[in-house]
Amino acid sequence: MNQDQIIARFNKGEKFYFRITIAIVTITLAFLIVGLSAVKAIVAVPAAIVEIATYLLYFNIGHLVYGFIRIFYYFFKIRPFHQEVTLKHTVISLIISPVNMVILYTAILLMALTGCVA
Helix, strand or coil, rough: CHHHHHHHHHHHHHHHHHHEEEEHHHHHHHHHHHHHHHHHHHCCCHHHHHHHHHHHHHHHHHHHHHHHHHHHHHHHHHCCCCCCCHHHHHHHHHHHHHHHHHHHHHHHHHHHHHHHHH
C-alpha cells in the first residue's frame, strides 16, 4: 500500500469510528430514558434489556481501547507521512466514551433496580 491509500483508509476509519460513537451514545440515552421511565412508573424492565445494556457497556470498553490503539497507530504510522490528517474525531470519541459509560452504568442500575421493586 502506498502512503495515500493508508491515509485515505485512516480518514475513512476516523469517520466510521465517530459514527459508531454517536450510535452508542444514542442507544445509551435510549436505555437511560427506559430506566428513568420504568423507575417513575414502578414497572419492571425485562431482564433481556438489562443484559443487552450490560453487553453494550462491555462493547463501550472495547470501543475506548480501540480509540487508544488508533491514537498510537496515528503517531507511529500516519504522522511520519507529514500530511494533513487530524485526530479530532478520535479525540472527541475518547472524551465522550467514559462519560457515556457512566451514563450507561446509571441506566443499567436503574433498570436492574426496577426488577427488585415490581
